[in-house]
Each structure stands twice: as structure tokens, then as C-alpha cells.
Amino acid sequence: MNPKELAHLLGADAPLPHGSPRPLHDARAFLVGELATPPSPLAVDLVAALVACLVERRDADRLGLLAGVADRAIAKEARRGLHQLRARGIAAHRVTPATTALPSSLPVEPELEAWSGIADARGERMVSFARTTPDGGFEQLHFTISDEQGVVDLVTGRGPRRAFRELRRRFDAASVPFAETPLDFARADVARAYALTLALGRAAPQGFAFARSAIGDPPPGDLPHPALVEVPSMTLTAEAAIGLQELPGLSGWMAPREVITALGRRLEEVGKSTLFVDEPQRARARVEAVEQAIVETFAGERRARWQTRLLDAALVYMRAGHEDDAGHLRAQADRVADATFAPVADPFARRLIEKLLPADAVAAATVG
Numbered sequence: 001m002n003p004k005e006l007a008h009l010l011g012a013d014a015p016l017p018h019g020s021p022r023p024l025h026d027a028r029a030f031l032v033g034e035l036a037t038p039p040s041p042l043a044v045d046l047v048a049a050l051v052a053c054l055v056e057r058r059d060a061d062r063l064g065l066l067a068g069v070a071d072r073a074i075a076k077e078a079r080r081g082l083h084q085l086r087a088r089g090i091a092a093h094r095v096t097p098a099t100t101a102l103p104s105s106l107p108v109e110p111e112l113e114a115w116s117g118i119a120d121a122r123g124e125r126m127v128s129f130a131r132t133t134p135d136g137g138f139e140q141l142h143f144t145i146s147d148e149q150g151v152v153d154l155v156t157g158r159g160p161r162r163a164f165r166e167l168r169r170r171f172d173a174a175s176v177p178f179a180e181t182p183l184d185f186a187r188a189d190v191a192r193a194y195a196l197t198l199a200l201g202r203a204a205p206q207g208f209a210f211a212r213s214a215i216g217d218p219p220p221g222d223l224p225h226p227a228l229v230e231v232p233s234m235t236l237t238a239e240a241a242i243g244l245q246e247l248p249g250l251s252g253w254m255a256p257r258e259v260i261t262a263l264g265r266r267l268e269e270v271g272k273s274t275l276f277v278d279e280p281q282r283a284r285a286r287v288e289a290v291e292q293a294i295v296e297t298f299a300g301e302r303r304a305r306w307q308t309r310l311l312d313a314a315l316v317y318m319r320a321g322h323e324d325d326a327g328h329l330r331a332q333a334d335r336v337a338d339a340t341f342a343p344v345a346d347p348f349a350r351r352l353i354e355k356l357l358p359a360d361a362v363a364a365a366t367v368g
Contacts, residue, residue: 002045002224003045003046003048003049003052003224003229004049004224004228004229006024006045006046006048006049007048007049007050007052007053007056007229009024009049010024010027010028010031010049010050010053011031011053011056011057016028023039023041023042023043023046024046026039026042027039027042027046027049027050030050030062031050031053031054031057031062033062037065038065038066038069038074040069040071040074041071042071042074044073044184044219047073047074047077047078048077048182048229049229050066051063051066051077051078051080051081052081052229052230054066054078054081055081055084055085055230058085058088058090060082060085060090063078063081063082063085064078064082066078066081067079067081067082072111076113076183080180080182080319083180083319084230084318084319086321087319087320087321087323088321088323111131111132112129112130112131112183112215112216113129113130113131113180113183114127114128114129114180114181114182114183114185114186114187114215115127115128115129115130115168115178115179115180115181115186116128116178116179116181116186116189116312116315116316117171117176117177117178117249117316118176118177118248118249118250118312118313118316119147119253119309119312119313120249120252121252121253121254122146122148123146123147123148123305123309124144124145124146124149124152125144125145125312126142126143126144126145126178127142127143127145127181127186127189127190128140128141128142128143128167129141129142129143129186129214129215130161130164131214131215133158137158138158138159138160138161138163138164139156139157139158139214140155140156140157140158140159140163140164140167141154141155141156141211141214141215142154142155142156143190143193143211145189145190145193146193147305147308147309148305149196149197149200149202150193150194150195150196150197150198150199150200150202150204151190151193151194151197151204151205151208152205153205154204154205154206154207154208154211156207156211174248175248176248176249177248177249177316177317177319177320177322178316178320179315179316179317179318179319179320180319181226181315181316181319182226184218184219184223185218185223185225185226186215187215187216187217187218188218188223190212190215191217191218194208194212225308225311225312225315226315227311227312227314227315227318227326227330227333228311228330230315230318230319231314231315231318231326231327231329231330232327232330233327233330233331233334234324234327234328234330234331235331236328236331236332236335238347239347240328241328241332241335241346241347241348241351242347242348242351244325244328244329244332244348245348245351245352245355247313247317247325249313250313253309253352254352254353254355254356255293255294255296255297255352255353255356256297256302259293259296259297259353260293260353260356262293262296263289263290263292263293263353266289266292266293267286267289270282270285270286270289273285290353290354290357291344293353294343294344294349294350294352294353295343295344297343297349297352297353298336298341298343298349303336303341306336307333307336307337310329310330310332310333310336311329311330311333313329314326314327314329314330314333317329332348335348336349
């Protein structure tokens with residue numbers, strides 16, 4: 001059962017199904033206040049579901065209790081939940097997790113966190129990892145991954161922690177969201193990108209093998225996208241759907257280059273052709289060329305890429321504290337995934353092409 005299903009089960013008023021495992025009962029008891037102390041141990045999916053329910057209930061007190069446990073996985077997930085509450089304007093005290101003192105002769109166990117940005121016009125985005133090393137140092141690993149080319153770049157470096165804070169400040173200064181994301185999901189992002197790199201017969205960037213071993217492997221199996229658990233879908237008007245492409249980090253989104261090139265060639269042919277008997281017929285041919293480009297933008301594998309790109313952006317926007325924008329991005333992702341999705345009739349899909357055209361051409365190509 002994935003975290004979304006577990007969260008639905010935990011948060012429901014109905015009793016848990018007969019034969020449910022003990023950890024699930026403990027998590028429910030803690031959620032509703034029947035258990036005063038946080039349960040432990042809990043599986044990763046169950047922790048994520050419990051935190052999601054507490055965030056939904058805006059229960060900062062119980063999230064604080066979870067964030068103070070010695071189990072690092074539980075505490076870190078709970079701190080993410082507290083961060084979400086603070087981003088929504090809900091008072092939530094910062095909690096220092098319980099630690100167990102280690103003899104000074106032993107190396108410190110590395111701590112790892114993952115951060116992600118928004119995909120650019122080429123479908124490339126940065127997935128960053130920051131970790132303390134066993135010798136007490138601090139290391140950054142920045143993977144640039146493409147939804148079409150796989151792993152396209154890798155930058156690593158060691159230095160003071162403030163260097164990573166400076167990177168985050170640069171994103172903030174540009175008003176482009178850059179947010180901490182679930183560690184296992186970030187690992188899975190890199191693993192999927194590497195698999196695509198190999199499938200295309202391309203070589204990974206120099207140093208990739210070491211960087212991959214430093215961040216560790218994701219758990220086996222397909223992980224549900226965290227945005228499907230964390231981001232509630234919102235009502236999406238046509239105006240809001242078009243406005244998504246004006247959001248910081250998304251303004252460069254457009255149709256694939258080959259689609260744009262083919263559209264330019266078709267429009268040029270329509271303009272020069274002597275086969276049209278009058279201007280209305282020529283105008284209709286231009287409309288058909290634009291609509292063909294809109295359909296091609298979401299044809300085949302491209303449709304799944306757009307859905308994932310939207311979910312990725314929704315997660316980053318949500319974790320950066322922009323809840324409404326995240327909800328609209330999630331709603332558009334749901335539209336793209338729907339079996340009835342028709343690109344020509346979808347305002348977001350049309351905008352990817354129409355924003356490249358002159359205003360009169362857009363007016364002529366507008367449906368209804």
C-alpha cells in the first residue's frame with residue numbers, strides 16, 4: 001500500500017480493516033490522541049502517511065513530538081511536516097531531534113538531504129544532495145537531469161555549509177522555488193535519469209559512479225510521486241491554467257523544438273502556397289497547422305513527460321510554501337493524465353504553442 005492509500009486509511013473515521021498490522025494501529029492511535037508517545041519503529045511509507053495526516057489536521061503539537069524522536073527517519077519526515085505548516089502560516093516550533101552521544105573516536109554518521117528545482121525550457125532541472133561526511137566535512141552533489149536525455153551534468157564540491165545556503169539564496173533572489181524534497185524520491189529521480197542515459201547509449205558525466213554511491217539507492221519498486229500525496233488538487237479556471245506558464249521557473253516552458261520547427265515550416269508553406277482560393281481558406285489552414293502542433297506537443301511519451309514535469313513543479317512549489325500555485329499545477333497534471341484529455345481544447349496546452357505566435361494568429365486559432 002502506498003503512502004497516499006495509507007494516509008486515506010489512517011485519516012478515515014471508519015475502523016481499520018480486520019487483521020491490520022500493529023504499526024498501523026499504533027499510528028492511528030497516535031494520530032487521534034489515544035497514544036501519548038510516538039510509535040516506533042515505523043516503515044517509511046507509514047511515517048509519510050502519518051505525517052501527511054497530521055499536516056492535513058494542522059496538528060503541530062503531534063508533529064513536534066514525532067520530530068523529537070531518536071529515530072532519524074521519523075524525525076526528519078516530521079520536520080518536513082512542520083515546515084509545511086509554517087509555510088501555511090501555522091505556528092510550529094522548531095524541534096531539535098533527540099540524539100545519542102557517540103564516543104569522540106567514532107566518525108559521525110553522514111546525514112543527507114535532497115533539494116530540487118523546476119524544469120527549464122529543455123526539461124532539465126537540478127536535483128541536489130547535501131551531506132555531512134564521516135570526517136565531519138560538508139559535501140554538495142548537484143545532478144542536472146533531463147526528462148529526455150537522462151543525466152546531463154554533475155557538479156560536486158566540498159566546503160562550508162554556508163556555500164549551500166548561498167545557493168539557496170540565489171534561487172530565492174530570483175524568486176524561483178528550490179525546495180527540500182523526499183530523499184528516496186530524489187534518489188529515484190537520479191536512478192530513472194541514469195537508466196534513460198544508458199537506454200540512449202549515452203555516457204554519464206565524469207564522477208557519476210562515486211556520486212551515485214554517495215547518495216545511495218532508492219528503495220525497490222516504483223515510488224508514487226510525492227505531489228500526489230502532499231498537494232491537494234484545486235479548481236483550475238482557463239485563466240489560471242494559462243497563468244501557470246507565467247510562474248517563476250515556468251515562463252520558459254514551450255513545445256518541443258522539433259514541433260516548433262515543423263510548425264514554422266507549415267506556416268511558411270501556407271503563406272506561399274497558391275493552392276488556396278481565398279484568404280479564409282488560407283486562415284483555416286493556419287489554424288489547422290497550429291492545432292496539429294498542439295496535438296504533437298502531447299503525442300506519445302511527451303504526454304507523460306508533461307504530467308511528470310507538472311507534478312515535479314507542484315511538489316517544489318508546495319514545499320516552498322506556495323500552496324495555491326502548487327494546487328493549480330497538480331490540477332493541470334491531473335488534466336493531462338485524464339483519459340479524456342484533449343490538447344486542442346486545453347488552455348495550458350494551447351498556450352505552449354500560442355505564446356510563440358503573433359497576436360492576430362492566436363486570435364484566429366482560438367477555439368470558440
